[in-house]
Amino acid sequence: MIKKIALFSVTVLLLASCAKRIAPPYTTVEKLVKVAPGMTASDVSGTLGIPPYEIYHMAGDGSTVLLYNYKLKNRKNTGCGVLEKWGIADPFYSKEENLAVGSSYYEKEQKVYVLFNNGKVSSLVTDAGREDSEDLLVQNNTIQFIAKTGRHSFNYYNYEKLELGQSIIKLDHKGNFAKKSGGFFGGSKTKKGCNVFGG
Incomplete structure (x- = not known):
């Protein structure tokens, strides 16, 4: 009898936990x-x-x-x-x-x-192409992807070298804005190269 009550209780608990998403x-x-x-x-x-x-x-x-x-x-x-x-x-x-x-x-x-x-x-x-992109560049009132490939076309090695009105926004693996020490979220002390596509 105790086993039946325990089984019933576990079943009810599992069903109740799955009732809402x-x-x-x-x-x-x-x-x-x-x-x-x-x-x-x-x-x-x-x-x-x-x-x-x-x-x-x-x-x-x-x-x-x-x-x-x-x-x-x-x-x-x-x-x-x-x-x-x-x-x-x-x-x-x-x-x-x-x-x-x-x-x-x-x-x-x-x-x-x-x-x-x-x-x-x-x-x-959108999220499309996120895996091929590492950062977003906000420049001249547009958001542009900064790709991992083709970085030879132009490089910023410190976020301080960005011109006025430009910000770098890092996306994490889920596509959320990731806080970091440069550009959009403050001054950078670490060197990092990134490709900039026309503006």
Whole structure:
């Protein structure tokens, strides 16, 4: 009897702990493509259907970056995909009319950074290409990626050498702004080279 009560208690506890999932609000790529330069923050939130998840204000030029979360749309099919596992094209899913068959579902949380200058959208930066990028350069009211490759074109070895109005923002492996000792977050004492793409 004690074992049954213990088993029942553990089952109830597990079910209760799985009853709620905490997650931020998400938008979709279909809505993201509707965001256009010149929109206000309320226009963007209305278009995306969600409020911003985080807000970053750049004291140097007064620009603002709003962070929104979105997920990628996929589809679930009724087929088991055995033929495809063996490297054989499934004739049903190889037909053009069946390319969009299946129920929609969303996965892979992503982030998009919307840059506002004077209260209007000036540009967007998504998580895409984040693995090929190490830093963001805020220059002339635009956000640009600073890539790990091609650093020979131009190098800053100290953040103090950045011109007025430029800031370097480091992204961590999740795409969040990472605090560091240079540029956007204060003076730098460490040397670091980084590639700057045109402005």
